[in-house]
Amino acid sequence: MKKNTVLIDGEKYPCALTLGAMKAFREETGKEVSEIDKATDSDKIDLTMMLVFCCIQSASRRDKVVLPFSSVDEMLDFITPDELPDVVASVFTSQDTDAQIPDPAKKKRPKSMS
Numbered sequence: 001m002k003k004n005t006v007l008i009d010g011e012k013y014p015c016a017l018t019l020g021a022m023k024a025f026r027e028e029t030g031k032e033v034s035e036i037d038k039a040t041d042s043d044k045i046d047l048t049m050m051l052v053f054c055c056i057q058s059a060s061r062r063d064k065v066v067l068p069f070s071s072v073d074e075m076l077d078f079i080t081p082d083e084l085p086d087v088v089a090s091v092f093t094s095q096d097t098d099a100q101i102p103d104p105a106k107k108k109r110p111k112s113m114s
Helices: 019-029 033-038 041-062 072-076 084-092
Strands: 004-008 011-015
Touching: 004 041, 004 084, 011 041, 019 033, 019 041, 033 041, 041 072, 041 084
Parallel strands: none
Antiparallel strands: 004 011
């Protein structure tokens, strides 16, 4: 699983696109994550920021990190327009992984019992 961090107001918070984040996004917006690309430009910004918040909230809950923001609006109070691209990129780019993905070509086959 991708395990990213996002820097907000000088603090790093965990951030991951989890099923919990996707469910919270749907409950908050009434839309699926896949619908963000189809939204108007102004709605796209709002939906993207809600997704970022849901990803931070879900990953923080999983990692038992206490968030100082209880809403997307509170989180946005700590993000400047200049920081926005980096915050959004944190959700959609890989920074760390919990485990190496095994290469199927290197997988050992069990010995046959002949």
